[in-house]
Amino acid sequence: MQFEIVIMDKISVRRVRELEAVGRSVILQGWVRTRRDSKGGFSFLELNDGSCVPNIQIVADADLPTYETEIKRLSAGCSVTVCGLVKESSGRGQATEVQATEVTVHGWADPQEYPLQKKRHSFEKLREWAHLRPRTNAFGAVARVRNAVSRCIHDFFQKHEFLYVHTPIITASDCEGAGEMFRVTTIDPKKVPTLADGKVDYTCDFFDRPAYLTVSGQLEAEIYATALGKVYTFGPTFRAENSNTSRHLAEFWMVEPEMAFYELNDNMQLAEELLRWLGHALLDQCAEDLQFFCDRVDDQVFTRLQNLVQEKEFARVTYTEAVELLKASGEDFEFPVSWGSDLQAEHERYLTERKFNAPVILYDYPDTIKPFYMKANDDNRTVRAMDVLVPAVGEIIGGSEREDRLDVLETRMRDQGLNAEDYWWYVDLRRFGTVPHSGFGLGLERMVQFVTGMANIRDVIPFPRTPGSAEF
Ligand code: 4AD
Ligand code: MG
Numbered sequence: 001m002q003f004e005i006v007i008m009d010k011i012s013v014r015r016v017r018e019l020e021a022v023g024r025s026v027i028l029q030g031w032v033r034t035r036r037d038s039k040g041g042f043s044f045l046e047l048n049d050g051s052c053v054p055n056i057q058i059v060a061d062a063d064l065p066t067y068e069t070e071i072k073r074l075s076a077g078c079s080v081t082v083c084g085l086v087k088e089s090s091g092r093g094q095a096t097e098v099q100a101t102e103v104t105v106h107g108w109a110d111p112q113e114y115p116l117q118k119k120r121h122s123f124e125k126l127r128e129w130a131h132l133r134p135r136t137n138a139f140g141a142v143a144r145v146r147n148a149v150s151r152c153i154h155d156f157f158q159k160h161e162f163l164y165v166h167t168p169i170i171t172a173s174d175c176e177g178a179g180e181m182f183r184v185t186t187i188d189p190k191k192v193p194t195l196a197d198g199k200v201d202y203t204c205d206f207f208d209r210p211a212y213l214t215v216s217g218q219l220e221a222e223i224y225a226t227a228l229g230k231v232y233t234f235g236p237t238f239r240a241e242n243s244n245t246s247r248h249l250a251e252f253w254m255v256e257p258e259m260a261f262y263e264l265n266d267n268m269q270l271a272e273e274l275l276r277w278l279g280h281a282l283l284d285q286c287a288e289d290l291q292f293f294c295d296r297v298d299d300q301v302f303t304r305l306q307n308l309v310q311e312k313e314f315a316r317v318t319y320t321e322a323v324e325l326l327k328a329s330g331e332d333f334e335f336p337v338s339w340g341s342d343l344q345a346e347h348e349r350y351l352t353e354r355k356f357n358a359p360v361i362l363y364d365y366p367d368t369i370k371p372f373y374m375k376a377n378d379d380n381r382t383v384r385a386m387d388v389l390v391p392a393v394g395e396i397i398g399g400s401e402r403e404d405r406l407d408v409l410e411t412r413m414r415d416q417g418l419n420a421e422d423y424w425w426y427v428d429l430r431r432f433g434t435v436p437h438s439g440f441g442l443g444l445e446r447m448v449q450f451v452t453g454m455a456n457i458r459d460v461i462p463f464p465r466t467p468g469s470a471e472f
Helices: 123-127 137-159 218-228 264-285 287-296 301-309 319-327 345-355 406-415 420-431 444-452
Strands: 025-038 042-048 056-061 079-088 096-107 211-213 230-238 251-260 315-318 360-366 382-390 394-401 437-443
Touching: 042 079, 123 137, 137 230, 137 251, 137 264, 137 287, 137 444, 218 230, 218 251, 218 420, 218 437, 251 264, 251 444, 264 287, 264 301, 264 360, 264 382, 264 394, 264 437, 264 444, 287 301, 287 444, 301 444, 315 319, 319 345, 319 360, 319 382, 345 360, 345 382, 345 394, 382 437, 394 444, 406 420, 437 444
Parallel strands: 056 096, 315 360
Antiparallel strands: 025 042, 025 079, 042 056, 079 096, 230 251, 251 437, 360 382, 382 394, 394 437
């Protein structure tokens, strides 16, 4: 069954473009993209309202009362309400057009000043106009795909009986242990209270302790998973890492499922099913926007998604095997590869794009380069970590089986310089009814990059936050 919100006869551009709309009297509201005047005494307006890439053509005859005074002054960016009759169109690439009976202007946009003129602007330039860029075809399409990815993520987990839990944005713990956290404080930087030894007196701060923006909802998700079975959290996360790359943001969205009684292989299976489901759903629901990206941004958009949804299992390779493959590759990498060092983007891209030309799951990483919560293997040097790498993006998912043995967890925390007492509630989960459990995090922006082929992560989130940049 299809539901449409009916407010009088208001209709979206997307719906009015369908042949079924022919014969209806409708009200359209949006922003003019172009105006063309015909010698025959009428004008064509191209109108867009953000519901789809293409515009609807409005035919405005010279006998409309506002024709000379208003319609002939319309230009890109003006906002209008158009009442009219939907007709079949003989124009190319459009099934319908609208014969206007009334055009009301809400807001003018001076063509001398409005930045989005017909000429195509680079994505870099459009970042400076983040308040106007959603009015362009590319950013409208990104917003719709991002919406669809978010909705499909919820659909997937709800279908599989996961509970959506809301984990806090403000936290006192550092989940990833990398110390890359934004501090949350109400202390006046001009009057910092100090203790006798000169250290900051946090008992004077809002939370009576140092507090930060969360880097991950995982630790709190584990609490709910070890009570309710299968849960996921989906929200903004923050990293104060000073990386200026096309794949890093200081504020990004992450979906993090966490499952009791899941071991590493179950975790991999779930990650694979989620990505495949998203691939199917997006091919099905976003075909028109994806075609736009394929034509204008990256001609591999459909190929990548079709490779993803194939039933073939993702390649599963241990970190140790991956290091051997990289060493044997004969590639001239900027960063040398050696067992024990973290893989760089260039290494990940080589594996997923050149070696396998498909998604790859790397697992069993050295314990020294992974956070305290990951379950130790019996070899005493690797942990049950897994990263999913995909072409065009590299790491799209990071996760692990969690350390569920109290003594091993405490040892790992100590080895990483963490105070187990600060994480007493996390440690308690291993004291009372501990269970094997696992989870992972999928970066929403990296998923949108993978789907759309957009090269820079700053262009798949409405208002990117990166080092030195928090405008809008
Ligand atoms: O690998 P990460 O850091 O894993 C975690 O945070 C775990 N606590 C997740 C879990 O097991 N519940 O991040 C997970 C994913 C990455 O694979 C990447 O897709 C994305 O989050 N990500 C970023 N995306 C944009 N900008 C950044 N700075 C990102 N850092 C991680
Ligand atoms: Mg990671």
